[in-house]
Amino acid sequence: MTNPPRILFAPLLRLASVLAATLAVAGCGDSSGGAYVPPLLTIEAPDAGRCDPLDTRVCLFPFPNDFYTVEDPGADTGRRVALVRDSMPANVAGVRVDPAEWNRNDGFSPGALLQTYVAGLDVAASGIPAVTDIGSSLREDAPIVLIDAETGERKPLWAELDASVSSDEERALLIRPAVNLLEGHRHVVAMRGLVGRDGAPIAAGDAFRAMRDGLRTNVPEFDARRPAFERIFTDLANAGVGRDDLYLAWDFTVASRRNLTERVLRMRDDAFARLGAAAPAFQVTEVAENVDDRVARRVKGTFDVPKYLVGTGKPPARIHYGADGLPAADGTFTAVFECIVPHVAVGDRTGVPKPARPSLYGHGLLGDEGEVAAGNVRSMAEEHDFVFCATKWLGMSEDDVENAVNILQDLSKFPTLADRAQQGFVDFLFLGRLMIHPQGLGSHPAFQSADGKSVIDGSELFYDGNSQGGIMGGALTAISTDFRRAVLGVPGMNYSTLLQRSVDWDVYRSIYDPAYPAQIDRGLGLNLIQMLWDRAEANGFAQHMTDDPLPNTPPHTVLMHVAFGDWQVAIAAADVEARTIGARIHAPSILPEHNVDVVPNWGIEPIPSYPWGGSAIVVWDSGTPAPPTTNLAPSVGRDPHGDPRSNAAARVQKSEFLRTNGAVVDVCQGAPCVIRR
Numbered sequence: 001m002t003n004p005p006r007i008l009f010a011p012l013l014r015l016a017s018v019l020a021a022t023l024a025v026a027g028c029g030d031s032s033g034g035a036y037v038p039p040l041l042t043i044e045a046p047d048a049g050r051c052d053p054l055d056t057r058v059c060l061f062p063f064p065n066d067f068y069t070v071e072d073p074g075a076d077t078g079r080r081v082a083l084v085r086d087s088m089p090a091n092v093a094g095v096r097v098d099p100a101e102w103n104r105n106d107g108f109s110p111g112a113l114l115q116t117y118v119a120g121l122d123v124a125a126s127g128i129p130a131v132t133d134i135g136s137s138l139r140e141d142a143p144i145v146l147i148d149a150e151t152g153e154r155k156p157l158w159a160e161l162d163a164s165v166s167s168d169e170e171r172a173l174l175i176r177p178a179v180n181l182l183e184g185h186r187h188v189v190a191m192r193g194l195v196g197r198d199g200a201p202i203a204a205g206d207a208f209r210a211m212r213d214g215l216r217t218n219v220p221e222f223d224a225r226r227p228a229f230e231r232i233f234t235d236l237a238n239a240g241v242g243r244d245d246l247y248l249a250w251d252f253t254v255a256s257r258r259n260l261t262e263r264v265l266r267m268r269d270d271a272f273a274r275l276g277a278a279a280p281a282f283q284v285t286e287v288a289e290n291v292d293d294r295v296a297r298r299v300k301g302t303f304d305v306p307k308y309l310v311g312t313g314k315p316p317a318r319i320h321y322g323a324d325g326l327p328a329a330d331g332t333f334t335a336v337f338e339c340i341v342p343h344v345a346v347g348d349r350t351g352v353p354k355p356a357r358p359s360l361y362g363h364g365l366l367g368d369e370g371e372v373a374a375g376n377v378r379s380m381a382e383e384h385d386f387v388f389c390a391t392k393w394l395g396m397s398e399d400d401v402e403n404a405v406n407i408l409q410d411l412s413k414f415p416t417l418a419d420r421a422q423q424g425f426v427d428f429l430f431l432g433r434l435m436i437h438p439q440g441l442g443s444h445p446a447f448q449s450a451d452g453k454s455v456i457d458g459s460e461l462f463y464d465g466n467s468q469g470g471i472m473g474g475a476l477t478a479i480s481t482d483f484r485r486a487v488l489g490v491p492g493m494n495y496s497t498l499l500q501r502s503v504d505w506d507v508y509r510s511i512y513d514p515a516y517p518a519q520i521d522r523g524l525g526l527n528l529i530q531m532l533w534d535r536a537e538a539n540g541f542a543q544h545m546t547d548d549p550l551p552n553t554p555p556h557t558v559l560m561h562v563a564f565g566d567w568q569v570a571i572a573a574a575d576v577e578a579r580t581i582g583a584r585i586h587a588p589s590i591l592p593e594h595n596v597d598v599v600p601n602w603g604i605e606p607i608p609s610y611p612w613g614g615s616a617i618v619v620w621d622s623g624t625p626a627p628p629t630t631n632l633a634p635s636v637g638r639d640p641h642g643d644p645r646s647n648a649a650a651r652v653q654k655s656e657f658l659r660t661n662g663a664v665v666d667v668c669q670g671a672p673c674v675i676r677r
Helices: 008-025 134-138 206-213 226-238 255-276 369-373 375-384 397-408 415-436 468-479 495-501 503-517 519-533 573-582 648-657
Strands: 069-071 079-081 114-116 144-148 157-161 173-177 186-192 246-253 284-291 295-306 332-342 357-360 386-390 459-466 483-488 557-563 616-620
Touching: 114 144, 114 519, 134 369, 144 157, 157 375, 186 226, 206 226, 226 246, 255 295, 255 415, 255 459, 255 468, 255 616, 295 375, 332 369, 332 375, 332 415, 357 415, 357 468, 369 375, 369 386, 375 386, 386 397, 386 459, 397 415, 415 459, 415 519, 459 468, 468 483, 468 557, 468 648, 483 648, 495 519, 495 573, 503 519, 503 573, 503 648, 519 557, 557 573, 557 648, 573 648, 616 648
Parallel strands: 357 386, 357 459, 459 483, 483 557, 557 616
Antiparallel strands: 069 079, 114 173, 144 186, 157 173, 186 246, 284 295, 295 332, 332 386
16 A cells, blocks of 8 residues: 555644644653653744744734733623733834723724734735735635634735835735724634745744744743644634645734723713703804805804813813723813804795704814815705704814824823713714704704794704714714714725825824834834724724614614725725625726726625615715825825715715615716716
8 A cells, every 4th residue: 555645644743743842831741751842943032921922023013913912801802902011112202102091902903904024025926915906815825814713704804015114124014904803803814825025935933833833942931822823723724724834823802892882882871861851051152144155154152061081171181980990970071063054944035944954064184163164064054954063073173283293202192082082972962962952052043043943953863074074973973872874974994094095194294203213113003093093983883883783872874975086085994994884885986997906896785776775885086096005195186085075966965865764866877976177
């Protein structure tokens, strides 16, 4: 009988080697009293207790990583993040990021950016999927595999080398999930078949090879992790991924729903319990009459909200916590509002008032409530009979600019932004209640017609926001109890993806980059702050924005209006959001000559017929070329960021959606939605 192929023995030989290595680590011997000692592999691990030897280029790489967590039976995930300050990025003054607030998390971001360093990597030769070919990440032989270990499901992704740095020695590999990962689930990442720029295969590092091949190392702390790695290899094997040719593999746990949302939900529920059946207290401070041919009145004022921040609540205030470790009210916060009332609602020209639909409006990046009077909002109000009201996005308003500058120089201060933003959500919710409550705004003469009746139809509240108002508006939608339909204009989610792909980042990068001189640390810093930003933007709430609502919250329906080639909010980030919330897309979505994707709109199903009653994404094509396929901002053509909101047909579509039992209608006659400039 001929000898069977060697490959049949390989699994048994490897199993024997792994078992022997595990026994050796445990100090166990064989029945004869002698202990099998596997070969020794010397690895570089100067700080194995706080840095993962898998990637010695940066202490926290690969990241995110369950190595940087500890068991915690009190956490919903059973784990707690346990970052060490000595391992965190340092600024130019040598001050390392304080991980205290991060260590309150029971896992990592559901939109986690996966980072590691692979010297000499050739992305194209390795077959790594670009943002234009996400579907290839699910190929059986894909070079990067991301698996939900709880379900065994492969997750789609794209990857890119960091194009924002100037040196290959600083250029991390960035792996981005194409749909947000499920909360509370452990995930496994694996890389294989990588090719270098010299055309040669890239060999696994010594530390990973020791775990993969069952070798003993000179670092007992690392050898003690062998059972955890065997669990990873088992998860991969169950998904059809063998270990023999792996370059690297690790696992991480996504934060739980409760950990991501419980702070703001506590604020919301406590604030409305205090309010009861009453309307929030408010004061009208200024009324401008007959503003222009679209706006009859522009009304400014203030309103009272329970304050969940320490001190005055002004930046850089933090959340005020109670004895149970959750936000607790500490006095009252005076918020500002500004509203516009159209002529059609007042009836000053027709003699017949027509009560308007009430809608909150969300302003743009580091702006203010005054943006509710922008030209496109005025047109929407008069053309379609809306009263729009806005307040500040605390944490990301004009009042926070100085604090934002300080944060960019020391990321330890980032919790102040996330904390104030959550107070801002409560402010928006209270303003919404004011708009529809019988004793709210409509009870004041500034919001009444000549016959003394309210110009606001309080039967249903809506939301419309643009840019930052589209990004943070997604989170507000997920927690809203008063409005159930929202238009998110030029939106996206996950600032760790958005920032470097935005021309707006250029200004802030001029502060951030000098503050963090190690180029490879800059992307890591953005990745870290995303873990806290999840509490204050759509990325942390997307799984509950539409048909899987948060506790004591209704489901919502969302219309996303996207500008193709947007210079400020990347369409790639909008696509991730659409996949996550289950939105359908208007197809064909763009002009054929602008498509660069292998499969257009991969992973987003088309709208089957109109009118469409579910959530949707509509892309508006103004002729701008496709954006870069890596983490750089567009710079060719013109910025179409403001085009959808300024287009009359887009406003018609929004109006038909923002009504009781509204729906998405086709205003583009079955063709791509094109804006001619």
